[in-house]
Amino acid sequence: MSLIVANGLTKTYTTGTVRVEALTDLTFTIDRASFVSFIGPSGSGKTTLLNLIGALDRPTTGRLLVSDTDIATLDRRAAAAFRGRTVGFIFQEFNLIPVLTAYENVEYPLLLVQHVAAAERRQRVLALLDAVGVAGQRDKYPDQLSGGQKQRIAVARALVTNPQLVLADEPTANLDRANAALVMSTMRRMRDTLGTTFVFSTHDPRVMAEAEIVFRLEDGRLMGRDIAGAAA
Amino acid sequence: MTTLTKIAVRNLTRYRRRSVLTASLIAIGVIAVVVFEAAAGAFTGLMIGQMTDAMLGHLQIHRRGYVASIDNLPLTMMLTPAEVAIVEKTLRAEPEVESYSRRLKFGGMFSNYTETTAIRLNGVYPDEEVRTLPLLASRIRQGTARLTKGEIVIPDLLATGMGVTLGDTVVVIATNRDGSVNAAQLTVSGVLANITSPSGRDGYVHIEDAMTLLRMEAPEISEIAVRLKDFDRLDRAAGAVRTAVQQANTSGQAGEMEVHTWEGLSPFYNVAVLINILALSATLGLVAIVLVSVMNVMLMSVYERVKEIGTMAAMGTMPRTILGMFVIEGLSLGVLGILIGDAVAAAAILVINAVGPTFNFGRETGLVLSPHVDLGQMLIISAVVLLVAVVGTVQPAFKASRMDPVEALRHG
Numbered sequence: 001m002s003l004i005v006a007n008g009l010t011k012t013y014t015t016g017t018v019r020v021e022a023l024t025d026l027t028f029t030i031d032r033a034s035f036v037s038f039i040g041p042s043g044s045g046k047t048t049l050l051n052l053i054g055a056l057d058r059p060t061t062g063r064l065l066v067s068d069t070d071i072a073t074l075d076r077r078a079a080a081a082f083r084g085r086t087v088g089f090i091f092q093e094f095n096l097i098p099v100l101t102a103y104e105n106v107e108y109p110l111l112l113v114q115h116v117a118a119a120e121r122r123q124r125v126l127a128l129l130d131a132v133g134v135a136g137q138r139d140k141y142p143d144q145l146s147g148g149q150k151q152r153i154a155v156a157r158a159l160v161t162n163p164q165l166v167l168a169d170e171p172t173a174n175l176d177r178a179n180a181a182l183v184m185s186t187m188r189r190m191r192d193t194l195g196t197t198f199v200f201s202t203h204d205p206r207v208m209a210e211a212e213i214v215f216r217l218e219d220g221r222l223m224g225r226d227i228a229g230a231a232a
Numbered sequence: 233m234t235t236l237t238k239i240a241v242r243n244l245t246r247y248r249r250r251s252v253l254t255a256s257l258i259a260i261g262v263i264a265v266v267v268f269e270a271a272a273g274a275f276t277g278l279m280i281g282q283m284t285d286a287m288l289g290h291l292q293i294h295r296r297g298y299v300a301s302i303d304n305l306p307l308t309m310m311l312t313p314a315e316v317a318i319v320e321k322t323l324r325a326e327p328e329v330e331s332y333s334r335r336l337k338f339g340g341m342f343s344n345y346t347e348t349t350a351i352r353l354n355g356v357y358p359d360e361e362v363r364t365l366p367l368l369a370s371r372i373r374q375g376t377a378r379l380t381k382g383e384i385v386i387p388d389l390l391a392t393g394m395g396v397t398l399g400d401t402v403v404v405i406a407t408n409r410d411g412s413v414n415a416a417q418l419t420v421s422g423v424l425a426n427i428t429s430p431s432g433r434d435g436y437v438h439i440e441d442a443m444t445l446l447r448m449e450a451p452e453i454s455e456i457a458v459r460l461k462d463f464d465r466l467d468r469a470a471g472a473v474r475t476a477v478q479q480a481n482t483s484g485q486a487g488e489m490e491v492h493t494w495e496g497l498s499p500f501y502n503v504a505v506l507i508n509i510l511a512l513s514a515t516l517g518l519v520a521i522v523l524v525s526v527m528n529v530m531l532m533s534v535y536e537r538v539k540e541i542g543t544m545a546a547m548g549t550m551p552r553t554i555l556g557m558f559v560i561e562g563l564s565l566g567v568l569g570i571l572i573g574d575a576v577a578a579a580a581i582l583v584i585n586a587v588g589p590t591f592n593f594g595r596e597t598g599l600v601l602s603p604h605v606d607l608g609q610m611l612i613i614s615a616v617v618l619l620v621a622v623v624g625t626v627q628p629a630f631k632a633s634r635m636d637p638v639e640a641l642r643h644g
Contacts, residue, residue, distance in 0.1 A: 051638050054546065056545075056546060056637045056638050056641070057638050076551065077550065077551065080545065080548050080549065080550055080551070081548065081550075082548075083546060083547065083548040084547065084548020084549075085548070087548075089543075089546045089547065091543070091641070095539065095540075095542075095543040095641075097239075097540060097543070097544070098246065098540070099239060099242035099243055099246055100239070100242075108544075108547065109547045109548065111235055112235060112236075112544075112549055112553055113547055113548040113549055113550075114548075157547075
């Protein structure tokens with residue numbers, strides 16, 4: 001049932017002669033279709049961990065299985081292919097492509113990553129834009145949209161490929177309270193509908209409250225695991 | 233591909249000012265090269281045409297060593313009648329040959345009874361000469377090029393200097409091969425404009441008068457000037473004629489002969505080569521402009537879009553797709569510059585043609601420059617620019633495609 005299995009996971013960066021251990025001996029599992037948050041202060045290793053889970057980076061030691069794939073064994077192309085079929089990303093600053101409309105941004109991974117046929121593409125993009133409540137903004141460019149609209153489009157883009165896993169790095173950090181709640185409820189609804197696993201990194205209490213499982217990180221170490229919004 | 237092109241074009245319009253500036257720079261380079269090459273081509277074409285159609289012919293056949301001694305106009309290095317017959321047979325059989333003209337070249341003294349000066353003369357069969365040099369008639373300032381026996385056509389410098397006009401009687405004195413001197417009284421039937429070339433100030437007499445003057449019983453020929461049907465097939469035709477005369481020599485039918493194209497006979501060839509080098513330099517300048525400007529703009533484009541590249545990579549976009557996107561962007565910039573450049577260059581050439589600027593070259597005045605739009609040349613220049621635009625884009629595009637997504641996403 002576990003989608004993510006980490007065992008003795010360590011990530012070390014070396015800058016010149018300085019060696020920094022960003023993650024130290026992490027061991028945890030995350031089940032499919034769960035709504036999980038990693039919390040911790042800045043520099044605690046949240047983003048590094050999400051990068052490893054998303055195959056953007058490789059662990060220094062330890063084992064990390066995501067959807068039965070050993071992340072450490074993936075080269076650049078294999079990692080890209082893995083991300084394209086398994087992972088959706090939501091970023092703090094939305095990271096929409098500015099020269100593409102809302103529709104085209106959501107369509108991008110289907111078109112240029114998964115090479116889905118036009119008719120199916122159109123149906124999936126329109127359905128998701130509708131589901132996240134921005135169908136009316138489909139022809140607008142990112143600079144014509146509000147922060148909440150941008151993030152909902154980013155959610156649609158992350159989900160349009162039907163990934164098993166969505167990684168969201170501080171997804172509400174740049175949103176006001178209302179938009180943050182809207183985005184979180186959208187993601188939860190998507191999880192309920194599609195069975196997608198959502199993993200967040202955050203220090204936003206509203207996100208923590210939404211999470212079913214909260215892992216606490218400090219200085220790259222896993223300090224605790226709280227269930228059903230009981231994190232403190 | 234369509235989507236990548238769409239993204240590329242939108243990114244170019246996103247940085248409109250920069251894109252327009254770069255495309256303009258490419259366009260200016262294209263305009264400069266296309267117009268320069270058209271003008272240079274028109275100039276060299278005009279000059280080569282003047283030389284080949286009014287004086288040299290496209291190629292010439294001589295006894296071996298004659299051209300090296302041509303300043304002395306030696307009478308000891310002539311083609312015998314038998315050899316001339318072999319050459320004529322070869323030329324008549326060669327499909328590339330339009331016509332030929334046999335010439336007996338010699339030097340002598342020219343006298344108007346009060347003054348005497350040196351003169352270089354061609355003894356020719358007038359019909360052959362006029363057929364082989366279609367622009368010869370245009371060089372005639374007074375009289376006719378179709379001289380008959382007892383007539384002489386003289387260069388205008390000589391006519392002016394000696395105060396000789398049409399119908400005047402003059403005397404030509406020449407020394408023959410055996411060293412004896414002979415003279416002939418001739419009537420001036422034509423005055424010929426000079427051409428800026430070593431033999432551009434030669435006069436003409438009928439070949440039979442030349443034979444009489446030089447006490448030849450049978451016509452011995454110094455050179456045979458040949459006109460081809462298609463000047464563009466010069467090398468092929470010269471090769472064929474050369475092979476034929478070599479075979480005649482090998483079989484013992486004739487002595488050693490040489491076939492020279494106009495390039496080996498006229499110093500203007502060096503000017504033409506220099507002009508070609510200048511055109512090549514201009515093209516290299518264009519290459520540098522395109523390379524530097526496209527590489528610069530694409531590097532800026534990559535640095536400004538690091539986070540965007542990271543996002544694309546995070547979504548699973550393959551490195552080759554990212555590479556393709558940037559290459560198409562650079563290519564689009566090149567295409568834009570080419571389209572503007574070619575259009576403006578074509579318009580400029582048409583305007584130059586309409587204006588018809590004139591120029592002087594040596595003693596030739598009022599030559600009209602008529603450049604034309606050479607689509608083949610434009611295509612070559614455009615292809616070079618496109619290729620260079622791609623080369624200029626490859627490094628930045630490769631950089632983008634190899635970017636570490638974690639580092640890229642961290643980029644502010």
